[in-house]
Amino acid sequence: MKISKLLNTNKLLIHTHFVNGLKTNSKKVKANDIFYAISGSNFDGNDYIIDAIKKGAKTIISEKDFLEAYKYPDINFIRVEDVRKVLAIHAKIFYKDLSKSFTLIGITGTNGKTTVSTLVYKYFQYLNKKATLIGTNGIYIMNSFYETKNTTPDILELYEILLESRKNGVNTIIMEVSSHAVKMLRIYGLEFDIALITSLTQDHLDFHTTMEDYKYTKGLFLNSLNEDKIVIINKDMEDYKFFSYLSKAKTYTFGRKTSNYELLDYKLSVEGSNFLVR
Incomplete structure (x- = not known):
């Protein structure tokens, strides 16, 4: 070029x-x-x-x-x-707008990003669907593993991951999206199809300095998805209405409160979690 x-x-x-x-x-x-x-x-x-x-x-x-x-x-x-x-x-x-070649799923939140993204990735494996996982524990392209320094790599590394994923026939990318990545424009220009926010609690104030800045940064990610995309929000969050207001996309909710996907009979033990979804 x-x-x-x-x-x-x-x-x-x-x-x-x-x-x-x-x-x-x-x-x-x-x-x-x-x-x-x-x-x-x-x-x-x-x-x-x-x-x-x-x-x-x-x-x-x-x-x-x-x-x-x-x-x-x-x-x-x-x-x-x-x-x-x-x-x-x-x-x-x-890179010729490479992110459009995939179904790009971004998962953000103070807690739960790694767990949820890994579960989604494992579910795609269970369905024998080709997927890539990018997050805190590293990068998984099919069965190949690569280390990464950041939860969300920088923009150039992300495009290289997308290139490698395309070579391997991957159709879906599951990515942990940190507030640092949003603030530092590591994901700027990538077109996400689905965004999910798990939680928001006080954290990273050494970087954001205030909770308002931290919350707003998370909101910017959700706001970046267009009307034809999907945003999923934890309705049990104190700031649920704030994130729901910022979302331009079709918005779904989950949680123990009345939601699109409501958790019933929730039980937590050392052996794991058990619940029904309505």
Whole structure:
């Protein structure tokens, strides 16, 4: 893909080039890549711009001016307001809107994400349906396992997982969606078909600083699904009405209160849970 097609313009370019790949890690840069200089809590991608250029990057995208740009007349330096958002937009184009090839199920919530996503994945296995699981315990593509650092990987890793899933004939992706992932735009541009929220309790305030921000971030994920998609909400949550209001999609509920799927005769023991669903 040409850089002009990816950016949808020639105006920002000193030099046009074929785009080999998109990278945020300078160590992984290859010839004709675009390097996105992302600032994180423990690192600043801008410190690795020269390294990326030496590895072969032809375009650098950052939120900051690169003061040594004059030394590299053959490199495109593009400044943007939000490099994470630009990366997600470019990735969607570069990978040809790959998420539309799957039924994409996202599961969020303070507690229960891993349990619910694993149960859904196991159910697909029980039905002999090909599925991929992405979450806290790693990545499972069919019977292959891959480790991951984050509950929800970054956007480029997610697209690589989708590519590998497609090669293996997978039709369904089950993904744990953390509030960090929503806030840091790791899933921006992915088109989810189903979103489920399990719970909301006080957590991650070191990252979100307030419960309102934490709640709103969870709500942004549900709000991202269009009218023809499905949102499933735990009606027993204190903030059920807030999430229900934000949902544009067809909304279903579950819980011990009167819901679309109501839990009856719920019994919890050391051996597990027993209940009826009406």
